[in-house]
Amino acid sequence: MVDNRNAWRLTRQRFGEALAELRLDADLSQGELASAMTSETKERISNGTFSDLERGIGAKPPRRDVVLFYLKHCLPRWRADAAPKEERRADILRKLEALEALHETLKASGVKLHESAAQPNDLPRDAHAFTGREDELTKLVDAVKNGGVVAVHAVDGMPGVGKTAFAVRAAHMLADRFPDGQIFLDLYGHTAGQAPLEPHDALASLLMAVGVESQRLPADTAKREALWRRKLGHKRMVVILDNATDHAQVARLLPGGGGCLVLVTSRRRLVELDAVTIDLAPLAAAEAERMFQRLAGREVTEPLADLVELAGRLPLALAILAARFRNRAALTVAVLLTELRAAHGRLSGLQVGERAVAAAFDLSYRDLSPQRQHFFRLLGLHPGGGVEQYAAAALCDVELDEAASHLDGLYHEHLVDEIAFGRFRMHDLIAEYAAGLVDDSDDPNKARRSLLDFYADAATNACNAMQRHEVEGGTLPPIEGPEDARAWFDDERVNLLASFDSADDAETVIRLALSLAPYLRRTGPWDLSTRIMRRAAEFDVEGDNGDVQLELGKAEFTADNYPEAETALQKALDVFEEAGRRTFCAHALMALGQLWIQTGYHSDAHEALTQALGLYEQDGDQADIANVLTELALLSYYGDEYEQAVDIGERALTMFRELGDEYGQAMALKGLSNSWLFMDRYDDAYRTALEGLELYKRQHEAHGATQLQSRLGSVERSRGRYAEAYEHFATAVEGFEELGDRGGKAQALVEQGIVLGRLGRFTEAEQVLQEALDLYETFGEEHGRAASRRELAELLIRAGRLAEARVPLDESDVIYGKLDDRYGKTLTSTTYGTWYLKSGDARKAQQHYEQALLLAIEIGGPLAEADALAGLGRAAKAQGDHEDADRQLRKALAIYQRIGAGEAAELAEELA
Numbered sequence: 072m073v074d075n076r077n078a079w080r081l082t083r084q085r086f087g088e089a090l091a092e093l094r095l096d097a098d099l100s101q102g103e104l105a106s107a108m109t110s111e112t113k114e115r116i117s118n119g120t121f122s123d124l125e126r127g128i129g130a131k132p133p134r135r136d137v138v139l140f141y142l143k144h145c146l147p148r149w150r151a152d153a154a155p156k157e158e159r160r161a162d163i164l165r166k167l168e169a170l171e172a173l174h175e176t177l178k179a180s181g182v183k184l185h186e187s188a189a190q191p192n193d194l195p196r197d198a199h200a201f202t203g204r205e206d207e208l209t210k211l212v213d214a215v216k217n218g219g220v221v222a223v224h225a226v227d228g229m230p231g232v233g234k235t236a237f238a239v240r241a242a243h244m245l246a247d248r249f250p251d252g253q254i255f256l257d258l259y260g261h262t263a264g265q266a267p268l269e270p271h272d273a274l275a276s277l278l279m280a281v282g283v284e285s286q287r288l289p290a291d292t293a294k295r296e297a298l299w300r301r302k303l304g305h306k307r308m309v310v311i312l313d314n315a316t317d318h319a320q321v322a323r324l325l326p327g328g329g330g331c332l333v334l335v336t337s338r339r340r341l342v343e344l345d346a347v348t349i350d351l352a353p354l355a356a357a358e359a360e361r362m363f364q365r366l367a368g369r370e371v372t373e374p375l376a377d378l379v380e381l382a383g384r385l386p387l388a389l390a391i392l393a394a395r396f397r398n399r400a401a402l403t404v405a406v407l408l409t410e411l412r413a414a415h416g417r418l419s420g421l422q423v424g425e426r427a428v429a430a431a432f433d434l435s436y437r438d439l440s441p442q443r444q445h446f447f448r449l450l451g452l453h454p455g456g457g458v459e460q461y462a463a464a465a466l467c468d469v470e471l472d473e474a475a476s477h478l479d480g481l482y483h484e485h486l487v488d489e490i491a492f493g494r495f496r497m498h499d500l501i502a503e504y505a506a507g508l509v510d511d512s513d514d515p516n517k518a519r520r521s522l523l524d525f526y527a528d529a530a531t532n533a534c535n536a537m538q539r540h541e542v543e544g545g546t547l548p549p550i551e552g553p554e555d556a557r558a559w560f561d562d563e564r565v566n567l568l569a570s571f572d573s574a575d576d577a578e579t580v581i582r583l584a585l586s587l588a589p590y591l592r593r594t595g596p597w598d599l600s601t602r603i604m605r606r607a608a609e610f611d612v613e614g615d616n617g618d619v620q621l622e623l624g625k626a627e628f629t630a631d632n633y634p635e636a637e638t639a640l641q642k643a644l645d646v647f648e649e650a651g652r653r654t655f656c657a658h659a660l661m662a663l664g665q666l667w668i669q670t671g672y673h674s675d676a677h678e679a680l681t682q683a684l685g686l687y688e689q690d691g692d693q694a695d696i697a698n699v700l701t702e703l704a705l706l707s708y709y710g711d712e713y714e715q716a717v718d719i720g721e722r723a724l725t726m727f728r729e730l731g732d733e734y735g736q737a738m739a740l741k742g743l744s745n746s747w748l749f750m751d752r753y754d755d756a757y758r759t760a761l762e763g764l765e766l767y768k769r770q771h772e773a774h775g776a777t778q779l780q781s782r783l784g785s786v787e788r789s790r791g792r793y794a795e796a797y798e799h800f801a802t803a804v805e806g807f808e809e810l811g812d813r814g815g816k817a818q819a820l821v822e823q824g825i826v827l828g829r830l831g832r833f834t835e836a837e838q839v840l841q842e843a844l845d846l847y848e849t850f851g852e853e854h855g856r857a858a859s860r861r862e863l864a865e866l867l868i869r870a871g872r873l874a875e876a877r878v879p880l881d882e883s884d885v886i887y888g889k890l891d892d893r894y895g896k897t898l899t900s901t902t903y904g905t906w907y908l909k910s911g912d913a914r915k916a917q918q919h920y921e922q923a924l925l926l927a928i929e930i931g932g933p934l935a936e937a938d939a940l941a942g943l944g945r946a947a948k949a950q951g952d953h954e955d956a957d958r959q960l961r962k963a964l965a966i967y968q969r970i971g972a973g974e975a976a977e978l979a980e981e982l983a
Contacts (some may be wrong), residue, residue, distance in 0.1 A: 073954075074779045076432040077346075077510070078173070078797015079173060079174070079177060081188060081246060081247055082169070082173055082194075083128075083129060083132075083170065084126070084127030084171055084192070084246070085127070085166075086126070086127065086133070086166050086167065086170050087124055087125045087126055087127035087128075087133075087224035088127070088196065088197060088243075088746070089162075089163055090125055090138070090141050090163070090216045090402075091165060091199070093141060093142075093145045093146070093149070093159065093163065093195050094125075094145050094197050095196075096145070096149045096151075096199065096368075097144070097145035097146070097148035097149050098188060098368070098397070098483055099120075099144070099145060099148065099202045099400075100150060100211065100479055100482050101121040101125070101489055101491075102475070102479065102489070102492065102493045103479060104120055104121055104140075104141070104144060104145075104820075105492065107144055108137075108140050110326045111140075112140075113875060118606075119317040119788050120490050121492055121949060122492045124137065125190070125196065125298075128192075130165065132166070132170045132171045132174050133170075138163065138164075138167055138672040140433075141163075142160050142163065142164075142608075143169075145436075146159070146160060147428070147455045150397075151371050151896070157736075159542055162865070165870065166283045167264045170568075174197075175344045176628050177577075178768045179782075184534075184963070186419065187378065187601060188692050191252035191253065191254050191280045191281055191282075191308075191544065192252055192253050192256050193253070193254060193280065194243065194253045194309075194311070195239050196239075197239055197240055197243045197702055198236045198239070198240065198607035200362060200365040200366045201236055201240050202354065202361050202362035202386075203354045203357065203359075203361075204240070204351070204357030204361070205354060205474060205822060206238055207237065207349050207351065208237075208240065208244065209242060209912075210349075211224060211241055211349065212241070212244055212926075213247060214331060214508075214697040214714075214733055215245055216248065217249055220744050221348035222332075222333070222344065222345075222346065222347065223325060223333045223335060223347070223472070224333070224334050224335070224346060224347045224348075224349055224379075225334070225335045225336075225337065225340075225341045225344055225346040225348050225349065226238055226335065226336045226337075226349045226351060227337050227338065227339060227340050227341065227348065227350055228338070228350060228351035228352065228388075229338065229353075229385075229426040230261075230385065230428065230500050231383070231385040231387035231388060231427075231500055232351045232352070232385055232387075233351060233354075233385075233386035233387070234267040234336040234337075234338075234351055234388065235311075235313050235314070235708060236386060237336075237349075237351060238311045238334040238336050239255070239311065240469070241334060241604055241635055242311055242332075242632045244331065245309060246305070246309070246354075249307045249308050249309045249331070249935060251307050251308045252306075252309075253308065253309040253310075253311075253928035254276060254277065254280045254281070254308065254310045254311065254640045255307070255311045255313065256268075256273060256276055256280070256310070256311065256312055256320075256324075257313050257314050258273060258312055258313060258315045258316065258320055258336065258904035259314060259499075259806075260314045260315050260316035260317075260320065260338070261314060261316070261338060261503075261698045262314065262499040262502065263379065263497050263644070264642055265454050265456075265569060265935060266321060266494050266572075267316045267320060268320070268481065269320075269796040270292060270320060270322075270323040270324060270402055271295065273291040273312075273320070273324055274299055274323065274324065275288050275293065275295065275596060276297060277299055277310070277324060277892075278295060278298060278299055279302070279304065281299075281302050281308075282870065283298070283302070283809060284595070284771060284772075284773030285519070285593075288595060288596040288809060288810075288811075289809055289811055290596065290811040292323070294982045296323045297393050297595045298809060299324070299326070299902070300326055300327035300477055303326040303327070303330075304327065305330065305513045306330060306331065307332070308330075308331045308332075309327070309331070309333075310324075310331060310332070310333045310334070310442065311335075311336070312333065312334070312335045312336070312552075313335045313336045314336060314337070314499065315335050315337040315339075316337070317335065317337075317339060317341065317343065317791055318341050318342075318343035318344050321335055321344060322344070325523070326509075327820065329400075330658075333346075333502075333545075334689075335398065337569040350586075351692050353383055353384035353385055354384045354385075354386065354389075354394065355381070356376060356379060356384065357388060358384075359379035359382070360375040360379050360391075361373075362386060362389050362390075363375055363378070363379060363389050363392065363396075366389070366390055366394065366397065367393050367396050368395035368397035369395075369396075369397065369400070371396075371404065372625065373404035374404070374934075376405060377408055378392070378404055378407060378411065378790075379410065379890070381411050381412065381415065381427065382427050382430075382431060382432070382717065383427025383428065384958070385427055386581075387428055387430055387431070387498065387500065387964070388427050388430070388431035389431075390485050391431040391432065391434075391484070391485045392407065392411070392590040393484070393485075393486055394424075394435070394485035394806070395407070395434060395438065395484065396465065396484060398484070402799070404449070407434075409615065410434050411430055411434060412432075413804065414429075414430035414433040415427075415430050416687045418642040418967075421757065428500060429504060432486075432500075432504045432552060433500060433977030434956050435484045435485070435486060436508070437486070439480075439484070439773070442477075443477050443480055443481070444467075445466045445467070445513065446463075446474075446481075447477075447481060447486065447505050447508075447645035448506075448508045448509045448513055449467045449506050449509065449511065449513055449515070450463060450466065450481075450487075450502075450505060451468055451496065451497065451502045451503070451504070451505025451506035451507075451508070452466065452502075452506055452509065452515060452518055452519060453466060453497075453502075454565070454566050454569035454570065455565075456563070456565030456569065457490055457494040457495070457496050457562070457565070457566070458478075458495055458496065458566075458728075459494050459495070459546045459548070459795060460478060460493070460495065460528070461477040461491050461525070461529070461546065461547065461662040462522065462566070462639060462786050463477070463478060463495075464504065464517050464520040464526055464530075464546065465522055465524070465546070466521060466525070467518065468518070468521060469824070470774030472548070478495050478930070481495070482495060483776070486501055487603070494562070495650075496708055512545065519573075521575055523573070523579050523750070523846070523870035524579070525546075525547075525568055526563070526567055526583065527565060527582040527583050527586065528547060528568055528583075529547050529559075529563070529583075530560075530563075530583060530586035530587060531552060531582065531586045532547050533548075533550050533556040533560055533586070533590075534550075534556070534585070534586040534587075534589055534590065535551050536550040536551070536552060536553060536555060536556035536666060537556040537557065537560075537566055537589055537590060537593075538553075538589060539552070539553065539694060539730075539766050544697065552570055553734075554865070556590075557590070557771075558807050559596075560587075560594075569582065569586060571583045571584065571587070571603065571946075573608075575674055575777075576740060577610035577611075577915050580606060580610050580619075580752060581609055581610055581611070581616065581619055582951035583654045584604055584606065584619070584622070584923075585607070585618055585622055586604050586624040587600075587603055588600065588603070588625070588626065591603065591626075591907060592625060592626070592773070592981055593627060593734075593770075593772060595773070595774075595810065596811070597626070597629050597630050597909075598630070598838055599625045600630075600809065601627065601629075601630050601632075602625045603626075604622050604623040604624065604626040604627075606627075607619050607622075607623070608620070608623050608639075613804065614642050614646075615646055616646070617642075617643045617644075617646035617647045617652070617653070617655060617659070618643075618648065618931035620639045620640070620642040620643035621643040621647075621655065621662065622644065623639040624637070624638075624639035624640035624642075624643060624659075624662055624666075624813075625662055626635045627639060628640075628662065628666050628669075630705075630811070631812070631813050631814055631850045633850065636643065636662075636666055637663070637666055638664065640659055640662050641663070642963050643655075643659045643662075644656060644663065645657040645658065647659055653686055653689065653690070654686065654687075654688060654692075654695075654935070657682075657683040657687050657690075657695065657699075658683075660679045660682050660683035661680065661683040661685070661695075661699055661702065663675075663676075663679045664676045664679035664683060664699075664702055665702055666679035667679065667823075668705060668706055668709060669704065669728070669852060670851070670852065670853065671707060671852075671853035671854060671889075671890050673709060673710060673890075675826065676706055677706055680699055680702050680703050680706060681703075682715070684696065684699045684700070684703065686839050687699055690751055693726055693729070693730060694726075694727075694730055694732060695737070695746060696724035696726065696853065697723045697727050697730070697732075698723075698735065698738075700719050700720075700722055700723035700726070701720065701723045701735070701742055701758055702737050702740050703719050704716045704719035704720035704723060704746070705741075705742050705745075707719060707746075708742065708745055708746050708749065708893075709854070709891045711749075711892070711930040711932075713746050713750045713930075713931060713932075714748055714750070714931070716746040716748045717743060717747070717750070720739055720742045720743040720746060720759075721740075721743065722970070723735075723739045723742075724736060724739035724743065728740055728794075728917050733766050733769060733770060734770050734772065736763075736765075736766055737766035737767045737770065737772065737775055738764045738775065739762070739763075739768065740759045740762050740763030740778055741759075741760070741763045741775060741782070743755075744756045744757075744759040744760035744779065744782050747759060748782065748785055748786060748789065748885070749894070749932065750788070750789060750931065750932070750933075751932065751933040751934045751968070751970040751972065752757065753786050753789055753790055753970065753971050753972075754784050754971070756782070756785075757783065759780075759788045760782040760783050760786065761783065762975065763775070764776055764780065765778040765949075766782070767779065767796075773809075773810060774810055774812065774815075776806075777806035777807055777810065777812075777815065778803075778815060780799055780803045780806060781799065781807075781815070781818065781819045781822065783799045784797075784798075784799030784800040784803060784819070784822060784823075784826075785794045785822055787799060788822060788825060788826055788973070789971075789972060789973065790971055790972065790973050791972065791974065791975070791976060791977075792973065793826050793829045793830050793973070794830070796826050797823065797826045797827070797830070798831045800819050800820075800823035801823070802821050802824060803815070803819040804816055804820060804823060807819060812845050812851065813850055814855065816845035816846065816978065817843045817847050817852070817855050817859070818843075818855060818858075820839050820840070820843035820846070821840065821843045821855070821858055821859050821862055822844055823839050823840040823841035823867075824836045824843065824862060824866065825862055825865075827839060827882045828866045828869060833869070833870050836866050837863070837866060837867075837870075840859060840862055840863045841863065843855070843859045844856070844859040844860060844863060844879075853886055853889070853890055854890065854892070854895070856886055857882075857887050857890070857895055858881070858883075858895070860879035860882050860886070861879070861883040861895075861898055861899055862882065862900055863876075863879045863901055864877075864879045864880035864883065864906075865902055867879075868902070868905055868906055868909055871909075873906060873909055873910055876906060877906065880899065880902055880906060883895075883899055884899040884903070887899055892925075893926055893929065893930050894930055894932060894935070896926060897922075897923050897926040897927050897930065897932065897939075898935065900919050900920070900923035900939075901920065901923040901924045901935070901939055901942055903916075903919040904916040904917070904918075904919035904920040904942045905942060906944065907919060908942070908945060908946055908949060911952045913946045914946075914950065915951035916942065916946045916949075917943060917947070917950075919942075920942035920943045920946055921939075921943065923935065923938070923939040923942070924936060924939035924940065924943065927939050933966050933969070933970050934966075934967075934970060934972055936966060936971065937962075937963040937964075937966035937974070939957050939968050940960070940962045940963035940966070941959070941960060941963035941974070941978060943959045944956045944957070944958075944960035944963060945960075947959060957982070959977060960981070960982055961982065963978060964978045964979060964982065
């Protein structure tokens with residue numbers, strides 16, 4: 072089945088590559104094709120239509136009308152005779168029919184294909200005019216195909232020699248040997264205006280490429296490294312680490328196993344790396360001539376030897392010269408050679424290799440109009456994470472249409488590449504060249520300022536859209552709602568972070584931080600969110616910017632830094648109250664309420680949330696009201712008012728459904744599942760947890776999904792399905808570890824410890840519970856401190872270690888008393904009863920079980936009631952009252968059976 076899906080993926084990708092090659096031969100960008108199709112068909116073409124088609128993404132064959140549109144618009148622009156054009160048309164249609172037939176075959180065989188690529192595949196397109204390198208490619212491919220050691224290959228060579236193109240060509244050739252995917256990561260080792268990617272951030276990109284949600288990224292670099300190696304431990308993948316600075320940048324990014332092929336490209340020889348070295352020299356003369364001819368787009372009859380030699384036989388220089396030759400029908404090789412010699416003279420101060428590439432740049436640059444030259448120069452100042460027309464217009468101070476026209480013009484001159492639909496990027500050498508041409512007349516400081524302002528404005532706009540507030544249009548990218556906003560942030564993440572790091576004035580730093588905060592709070596990683604808000608807070612010296620303090624408090628709370636969170640949130644509230652900003656007072660009160668729920672100050676939390684609700688109701692914002700209701704439902708749950716928690720939670724859920732807010736629905740369902748669980752209504756708990764889990768997954772919200780994964784484990788544990796529960800908890804513990812959520816991890820560990828005890832694995836259970844207890848001690852979550860101690864006591868009692876059990880049990884009872892947690896006191900009373908019963912004091916045990924029974928009935932907890940009844944029955948039996956023992960045990964059994972508790976089978980066997 073996997074082989075069938077892999078065959079589909081490879082066939083789909085190769086068809087996409089054939090269409091991409093045709094478009095490139097026609098010298099068209101994806102944007103130009105999309106505009107033409109929209110104009111002709113009046114159908115709005117999405118950004119992903121052509122990009123996905125050429126990348127081979129999809130569970131169905133591509134639309135035939137789109138393929139025919141490619142042929143209709145690309146073939147006439149391809150400079151070839153009629154016969155090759157007809158042959159190419161027939162070949163593409165044959166491939167389409169084969170793809171359609173394969174789809175029908177797989178469909179009939181019951182093979183399920185997915186809309187998105189099942190494996191990561193973010194390789195750049197293979198260079199359609201790639202030429203030469205047969206010996207190096209053969210050596211690499213044979214080493215893999217003949218079962219040789221698959222390890223690390225370091226590809227080095229001078230700038231412009233084609234290192235990236237070589238690595239990409241090899242990865243495409245070997246794709247079928249590495250069915251788990253292909254990853255490409257630019258390390259920005261020599262990119263103008265962009266700092267080299269640190270291993271910490273590079274590992275984040277790699278982990279996200281293999282499916283780790285950004286929220287789940289460990290905060291520690293060593294843990295990211297370990298997770299990366301664990302993820303690739305049994306996989307066969309190709310990983311390209313492009314544009315590396317040195318060995319130190321790459322060492323931590325290498326997989327630990329031997330099943331992956333890693334290709335590292337660098338201008339330097341990475342001699343410290345345990346790798347096979349592939350040293351790329353300039354192309355042989357014949358290969359260089361052949362490459363020029365392939366890219367020229369028209370017949371070349373003049374000798375090329377002097378031209379390719381003067382170009383250094385470097386692919387980058389040859390591609391630019393060929394583009395110039397192709398776009399000027401009257402240009403001859405002789406004239407081009409004369410111009411190139413003159414350019415070399417102007418650049419005599421450069422080294423030979425640099426001069427060959429720069430001369431090619433120089434010729435193309437001189438052919439640009441003065442306006443386009445100005446645009447080109449300033450474009451070299453862009454951070455390098457891909458630029459679209461809106462950012463380019465802001466940077467270069469031109470209208471949107473003019474920016475789009477300039478980008479297309481530079482694309483045709485081979486001075487920018489189209490990396491995705493409507494997004495362009497300069498080769499780092501070209502960007503360096505362009506930035507080097509900038510002079511005072513270009514006013515580069517104004518251009519940089521304009522770009523920073525644009526990203527601040529656009530990020531603010533996207534932030535408003537993410538929170539369903541009003542958005543602007545005009546010179547800002549069109550964003551129509553939360554999903555569009557999330558996609559925009561994803562696309563611009565590199566540019567926004569680069570802009571944030573480069574900004575040095577308070578206004579820009581704070582604006583970017585406040586705009587990024589809600590996005591990063593949803594997507595993570597949380598150490599990045601905290602770092603950004605702390606830097607913004609450094610500019611708020613007096614602590615009087617309420618917005619900064621509010622977002623700082625939320626970031627610190629998410630990172631479990633509770634004292635720091637409370638300080639910042641209280642500052643925010645004071646500022647908002649003084650300024651009379653009612654809605655923001657409510658936001659601060661809501662955040663403080665959430666914090667105080669977590670730290671056990673429930674009366675303070677209730678007061679804060681009630682005040683927030685009143686303020687929100689004055690504003691009439693239904694989303695804010697629903698959000699605070701969700702927190703009030705959680706507070707009712709913590710106060711053992713489960714029916715009230717369900718009533719409030721269902722009210723919030725209804726409001727979120729009316730708003731069409733899936734994220735809010737997931738939050739409400741998460742709370743409801745917890746309340747149903749503690750009411751021992753396991754079917755309802757499982758149903759709401761599962762529904763919420765699916766919604767969180769649709770939102771790519773890893774934290775909520777992990778919490779509900781743990782909740783499903785709790786339900787299965789309560790049902791007595793311990794093996795299934797263990798799997799849920801194991802997944803949740805790993806997820807919380809990746810997220811850096813110590814509280815979530817500790818809670819899942821407590822439940823995992825209970826399950827291990829039930830499975831008879833006492834040593835493991837004790838270790839896990841002690842780990843949970845230690846975690847709770849580090850950040851002081853009181854409910855967790857109490858629960859972990861009680862469960863450890865329960866385990867030690869079951870193991871017969873009564874003296875050791877008493878200390879954590881007493882500590883747990885004291886904490887629950889301080890919290891006024893009746894459910895917790897119910898549990899400790901039951902555990903005391905069991906301790907005394909095991910110690911031989913049945914009368915004292917009976918007293919504790921009676922106390923537990925009264926509390927259980929008071930709070931309406933059927934499972935706790937049944938546990939207390941079962942304890943009373945065993946205490947009566949120990950005192951010789953078999954009639955009372957039988958009556959109490961059967962009452963307990965009836966409740967266990969009614970709610971579907973796992974204890975029913977154990978007690979039924981005891982009564983048999």
